[in-house]
Amino acid sequence: MGYLLKTDWWKWLCVALLAYTIIGGLLLPVPELPILNETIRALHFHVPMWFGMILLFLGSVIHAVKHLRTGEVKYDIYSSQLANMGIAFGVLGIVTGMIWANYTWGEPWSNDPKQNASAISLLIYLAYFVLRGSIQDEQQRNRISAVFNIFAFFLMIPLLFILPRMSDSLHPGNGGNPGFNAYDLDSNLRKVFYLAVFGWTLLGYWIATIAIRLSITKQKLEDA
Amino acid sequence: MLKYILGILMLIGTQFANAQVEMADDFRGEGKIYVVIAIILIILAGFFYMLFKLDKRSKRLEKEIEEK
Numbered sequence: 001m002g003y004l005l006k007t008d009w010w011k012w013l014c015v016a017l018l019a020y021t022i023i024g025g026l027l028l029p030v031p032e033l034p035i036l037n038e039t040i041r042a043l044h045f046h047v048p049m050w051f052g053m054i055l056l057f058l059g060s061v062i063h064a065v066k067h068l069r070t071g072e073v074k075y076d077i078y079s080s081q082l083a084n085m086g087i088a089f090g091v092l093g094i095v096t097g098m099i100w101a102n103y104t105w106g107e108p109w110s111n112d113p114k115q116n117a118s119a120i121s122l123l124i125y126l127a128y129f130v131l132r133g134s135i136q137d138e139q140q141r142n143r144i145s146a147v148f149n150i151f152a153f154f155l156m157i158p159l160l161f162i163l164p165r166m167s168d169s170l171h172p173g174n175g176g177n178p179g180f181n182a183y184d185l186d187s188n189l190r191k192v193f194y195l196a197v198f199g200w201t202l203l204g205y206w207i208a209t210i211a212i213r214l215s216i217t218k219q220k221l222e223d224a
Numbered sequence: 225m226l227k228y229i230l231g232i233l234m235l236i237g238t239q240f241a242n243a244q245v246e247m248a249d250d251f252r253g254e255g256k257i258y259v260v261i262a263i264i265l266i267i268l269a270g271f272f273y274m275l276f277k278l279d280k281r282s283k284r285l286e287k288e289i290e291e292k
Contacts, residue, residue, distance in 0.1 A: 022264075026260070036256075037255040037256040037257075038254070038255035038256050038257040038259075038260060039256045039257075039259045039260055041257075041260045042259065042260050042263045045260070045263050045264055045267055046263055049267070085274075088270060088274055091270070092266065092267050092270045095266055095270075096263040096266055096267060099259060099262055099263055099266065100259060100263060103251055103252060103256055103259045104256075203271070207271070207274055207275070207278070210278055211278060211281075214278065214281050214282055214285055217285060218285055218288075221285070221288060221289060221292065224292075
């Protein structure tokens with residue numbers, strides 16, 4: 001995180017990757033599948049929100065551990081701001097997913113195991129901010145929320161990656177889903193998808209670094 | 225009389241059968257590309273919302289620094 005705060009080159013990489021995502025994602029050929037039709041292109045916009053969320057939460061939990069080890073306030077700031085941005089990605093993931101689902105699965109919320117599990121893990125992370133807001137003493141707040149952060153991250157892993165795979169889900173890669181499994185191997189989608197994940201995640205980190213800068217400046221002002 | 229009513233009802237019925245069932249055609253037509261556009265716009269709106277929030281926070285911080 002310190003490196004990202006100091007350097008700028010990756011911001012231009014983010015710009016280039018997202019420009020490529022929009023152009024390539026909308027114009028390159030995609031597999032022609034029934035029901036999905038052109039909405040398969042939403043793969044480059046909806047799915048990277050979730051990948052980005054997990055990568056932001058990963059950064060958050062790493063800094064939570066660092067905060068517990070060193071007790072430095074800046075790690076708490078990194079951790080909480082990254083979690084904040086992760087929640088924003090998750091909310092965007094849920095809303096865009098509901099729109100996509102409305103036109104392919106027939107209704108915005110079909111109680112699909114993955115939909116429910118992602119809603120639960122977002123609620124757990126929202127509880128992280130409720131917890132932070134409810135503790136007055138700053139040092140205690142930082143430590144307790146760091147511990148909760150670790151708990152939330154390791155609860156999210158089975159919720160998103162294990163439980164949905166154990167039952168039938170409408171999401172691809174989790175049980176039966178006719179007409180969608182074919183995309184897993186499509187090389188045209190891959191050309192854009194991986195770079196899209198990288199680009200959206202960098203955008204998330206970029207906005208998080210601005211929030212971190214503001215928090216650190218505020219901290220310095222209060223200390224002075 | 226009943227015959228006439230039934231006849232009218234049947235006429236309406238066949239007209240309904242002839243009408244296309246698919247609705248909200250804009251979003252289901254043209255290969256559903258408008259769904260993708262809606263998704264991109266929502267993501268854009270989300271990022272703009274975050275930027276406005278950050279903008280507000282930085283203005284508040286500027287004010288605090290000036291007051292000190």
